[in-house]
Amino acid sequence: xxxxxxxxxHSGAKLAVEQPAKLPQAFILAxxxxxxxxxxxxxxxxxxxxxxxxxxxxxAAHA
Numbered sequence: 001x002x003x004x005x006x007x008x009x010h011s012g013a014k015l016a017v018e019q020p021a022k023l024p025q026a027f028i029l030a031x032x033x034x035x036x037x038x039x040x041x042x043x044x045x046x047x048x049x050x051x052x053x054x055x056x057x058x059x060a061a062h063a
Contacts, residue, residue, distance in 0.1 A: 005031070012044065012054040020046040029053065 001023065007014040008031075017023065023043060031037040040056035 003029075006050065010055075012052060013041070015051050015053065016049055017051055018049070020049070020051045023051065 001017060001019075004016040005013055006016055013029070015029075023046075025043050027041055027043075029039050029041045031039060041053035042056065043051060044054050045052040
């Protein structure tokens, strides 16, 4: 699913998405077009067009 990063920190991110209700509670977020920067995320909050996610402790590439 396409998204736009609105804000990012060490512990999580705020994303703009078209259909937040279609996202699972946990997923892998690709932070680069090449896919070499990924993070495991857990959904924390949602609004009509935005979501907040908490990053799991380690990058998905190392899990």
